[in-house]
Amino acid sequence: MALRRDRPALALSFILPVTFFSIFAVVFGGRHDSVPRISVIFVDEDKSQASRQLVQSLQREGSLEVSTKPPSKDNAAPPDYTAVTAEAAVKAGDISVALIIPRGWGANPISLGHDQSQSGPKLQLLYDASDAIAPQMVGGLLQKAAMTGMPLTMAEQGIRYTSGFIGGLTPEQQARMDANLAQLRHLESDEAAGAAPTNSASGGLIAVQTRSVVGENKRSPMISYYAAAIGVMFLLFTASGSSGALLDEAESGTLDRVLSSRITMTGLLAGKLLFNTLLAFTQLAVMFLWAWAVYHLDLPSHILGFLVMGLSTAVAVASLGMLLASLCHTRAQLGAVSTLVILIMSSIGGSMFPRFLMPQSMQKAGLFTINAWAIDGFTKVFWRDLPVTALWQQVSVLLAIAIVFFSLARRIARRWEYA
Amino acid sequence: MSANSKLADPTANSPLPLEVDALVKRFGQVVAVDSISLQLRSGECLGLLGPNGAGKSTLIRAIAGRVILDSGRVSVFGSAAGSPAARAALGWVPQDLALYPRLSATENLRSFGRYYGLAGDKFEQSIVWCLKWAALEDRAGDLTRNLSGGMKRRLNMAAGLIHQPRLVLMDEPTVGVDPQSRNRIFEMIAALRAQGMTIIYTTHYMEEAERLCDRIAIVDHGRIIALDTRDALIHNSFASRSQVIARLEGPAEKVGEWVAGRGGRLVDSTAEFTIERPTEVAGLLEGAAEAGLELIDLSLRRPNLESVFLHLTGRELRD
Numbered sequence: 001m002a003l004r005r006d007r008p009a010l011a012l013s014f015i016l017p018v019t020f021f022s023i024f025a026v027v028f029g030g031r032h033d034s035v036p037r038i039s040v041i042f043v044d045e046d047k048s049q050a051s052r053q054l055v056q057s058l059q060r061e062g063s064l065e066v067s068t069k070p071p072s073k074d075n076a077a078p079p080d081y082t083a084v085t086a087e088a089a090v091k092a093g094d095i096s097v098a099l100i101i102p103r104g105w106g107a108n109p110i111s112l113g114h115d116q117s118q119s120g121p122k123l124q125l126l127y128d129a130s131d132a133i134a135p136q137m138v139g140g141l142l143q144k145a146a147m148t149g150m151p152l153t154m155a156e157q158g159i160r161y162t163s164g165f166i167g168g169l170t171p172e173q174q175a176r177m178d179a180n181l182a183q184l185r186h187l188e189s190d191e192a193a194g195a196a197p198t199n200s201a202s203g204g205l206i207a208v209q210t211r212s213v214v215g216e217n218k219r220s221p222m223i224s225y226y227a228a229a230i231g232v233m234f235l236l237f238t239a240s241g242s243s244g245a246l247l248d249e250a251e252s253g254t255l256d257r258v259l260s261s262r263i264t265m266t267g268l269l270a271g272k273l274l275f276n277t278l279l280a281f282t283q284l285a286v287m288f289l290w291a292w293a294v295y296h297l298d299l300p301s302h303i304l305g306f307l308v309m310g311l312s313t314a315v316a317v318a319s320l321g322m323l324l325a326s327l328c329h330t331r332a333q334l335g336a337v338s339t340l341v342i343l344i345m346s347s348i349g350g351s352m353f354p355r356f357l358m359p360q361s362m363q364k365a366g367l368f369t370i371n372a373w374a375i376d377g378f379t380k381v382f383w384r385d386l387p388v389t390a391l392w393q394q395v396s397v398l399l400a401i402a403i404v405f406f407s408l409a410r411r412i413a414r415r416w417e418y419a
Numbered sequence: 420m421s422a423n424s425k426l427a428d429p430t431a432n433s434p435l436p437l438e439v440d441a442l443v444k445r446f447g448q449v450v451a452v453d454s455i456s457l458q459l460r461s462g463e464c465l466g467l468l469g470p471n472g473a474g475k476s477t478l479i480r481a482i483a484g485r486v487i488l489d490s491g492r493v494s495v496f497g498s499a500a501g502s503p504a505a506r507a508a509l510g511w512v513p514q515d516l517a518l519y520p521r522l523s524a525t526e527n528l529r530s531f532g533r534y535y536g537l538a539g540d541k542f543e544q545s546i547v548w549c550l551k552w553a554a555l556e557d558r559a560g561d562l563t564r565n566l567s568g569g570m571k572r573r574l575n576m577a578a579g580l581i582h583q584p585r586l587v588l589m590d591e592p593t594v595g596v597d598p599q600s601r602n603r604i605f606e607m608i609a610a611l612r613a614q615g616m617t618i619i620y621t622t623h624y625m626e627e628a629e630r631l632c633d634r635i636a637i638v639d640h641g642r643i644i645a646l647d648t649r650d651a652l653i654h655n656s657f658a659s660r661s662q663v664i665a666r667l668e669g670p671a672e673k674v675g676e677w678v679a680g681r682g683g684r685l686v687d688s689t690a691e692f693t694i695e696r697p698t699e700v701a702g703l704l705e706g707a708a709e710a711g712l713e714l715i716d717l718s719l720r721r722p723n724l725e726s727v728f729l730h731l732t733g734r735e736l737r738d
Binding site: 252253254256257258259260261262263418419 | 446477480483484485486487503506507509511513514515516517518519520531534535536578579582
């Protein structure tokens with residue numbers, strides 16, 4: 001009966017499951033207009049015809065977003081990525097994969113018939129192991145590009161050219177070449193018949209050397225990720241719950257009494273923000289201490305980064321809790337609204353599944369969540385081992401969120417201030 | 420004494436505990452407080468007596484600085500209501516139980532004391548005093564939600580006094596309490612009065628106003644319709660007249676006509692007449708007999724505040 005009277009809460013109890021289902025449907029349901037795209041850096045040190053063909057072929061792939069230069073700043077055209085800057089970009093988390101085409105690769109680009117003894121330089125695939133999908137996809141697409149570049153034709157033409165140049169092949173050479181071509185035809189027919197293409201980048205037509213450039217010595221990229229991801233989600237629940245005390249106080253008349261004392265509404269809200277921030281930070285600290293004790297997360301070496309990110313995240317989360325509490329009129333409303341907001345934020349912000357699994361649009365939408373910025377920051381600290389100065393963007397955004405949300409909460413709380 | 424007349428304060432140079440001047444507060448189309456003016460002497464207990472919805476609580480909230488005035492002025496010891504000085508001088512006991520149910524009695528007092536910036540030995544002494552005053556020493560560590568209704572009421576009052584204010588606003592502090600607890604609350608208020616505390620006490624119970632207050636303001640429809648001592652209020656309305664209360668049996672229409680014809684009022688099948696002299700009772704009895712009405716019960720009484728309210732508004736206090 002009480003819920004029936006509280007119509008916003010009633011409406012939200014129906015909206016919540018539908019919204020949540022829709023988010024999962026978009027992420028995992030494979031909508032054709034929202035396929036996730038992999039961002040990849042190409043560094044063409046070779047500048048050969050073969051390397052250009054490879055780059056062009058990959059650029060035509062709809063699932064790849066290829067960049068050869070860093071984003072432009074100050075209208076000046078930035079220089080192309082080099083192997084060094086590309087590796088730095090992967091390490092910094094700007095991108096998950098970089099493909100380096102080394103000088104001299106074009107002289108011998110294809111390794112036919114699983115020839116593991118391909119001479120000459122190999123393609124270098126640098127990746128961030130925290131994104132398990134991107135390097136696999138790029139490796140597969142490389143092979144696809146080689147296949148769609150008709151290697152058989154390339155081989156046959158090459159043989160004809162070679163044969164004409166050297167005055168014909170010996171019977172023994174001809175037999176070995178025919179055998180290789182037959183194997184190549186066999187490979188083609190296998191793929192045409194729907195056989196699973198190989199996932200091994202080094203076992204395909206193009207030999208690729210893969211190398212993880214981030215967290216080589218880490219036990220698991222997912223420990224630090226989920227310590228932050230799950231931590232932030234539960235922080236949000238705690239913050240909204242404890243901010244609900246404001247509604248209890250308003251309902252019981254305690255708020256009126258408090259505001260008749262020396263305390264002003266700004267002072268009261270600031271006090272609650274401080275308390276909720278410390279509560280959230282403590283919760284986060286317990287989570288990371290557990291991860292350190294049980295899962296060997298390297299907390300002691302990253303204590304400063306943890307403090308900076310932990311406090312920034314805690315204050316942003318606490319301010320969201322204050323905003324939600326000031327927006328709602330009853331505990332039931334707060335429960336429904338905060339559940340809706342928190343689950344949406346957590347799902348698109350990366351607390352439930354990594355954002356690289358999501359369609360591009362959803363990844364961008366995730367940037368409007370506290371979760372995404374907090375997780376990015378903690379990943380920089382614990383996964384990428386970046387210094388505290390590298391957190392300026394995440395910290396700035398989280399603090400800006402805190403300021404905006406707290407200001408809004410203060411403004412909305414005027415309704416309690418005076419009759 | 421009229422509602423707007425100025426008081427002579429014995430401490431002429433110090434500001435009055437409370438001055439309300441032409442206060443108006445509207446909520447939409449509803450005028451909750453309609454041009455109220457009043458003043459309070461130091462050490463005085465003023466009762467605001469009126470039915471529910473008369474505007475008493477809004478007036479109290481305005482004095483506590485919790486209402487934006489549409490017009491008028493309220494000052495507490497010379498400072499505008501809601502100013503830091505006024506807040507420090509004022510203690511407010513709201514009608515609702517404005518307490519933290521999951522905190523103990525002591526923790527509640529400590530919390531509210533801190534809101535006033537209290538600390539140190541003096542604060543601890545104040546907590547002890549409040550617990551003793553509210554007779555909650557034995558239950559000081561109990562969670563508030565586990566206290567009885569009367570105890571919660573007393574704690575609610577104690578929380579309004581933790582900072583030792585000079586003026587206390589008590590908004591119907593006995594609502595919902597049993598007679599025993601009510602008597603305990605009266606004793607608490609008497610103890611405050613003995614210390615010279617200035618009090619405003621709102622109630623819709625006439626007996627409370629009569630028992631506790633030096634002066635009584637009768638509030639109706641957002642206005643003070645009379646303000647004076649109990650005796651003066653009664654005298655102003657009835658002079659030396661008395662009231663005759665009679666229960667008559669007969670056809671309801673006939674009883675009604677006869678009562679109206681004799682200048683009386685019929686309230687819940689009881690006839691009320693105002694007479695100048697007790698000897699007029701005989702005339703009433705004779706008249707009833709002549710009209711064929713049987714007299715079941717008859718009493719003669721001095722008018723009280725209920726009578727005054729009825730006289731001034733035409734309605735009963737509890738309507």
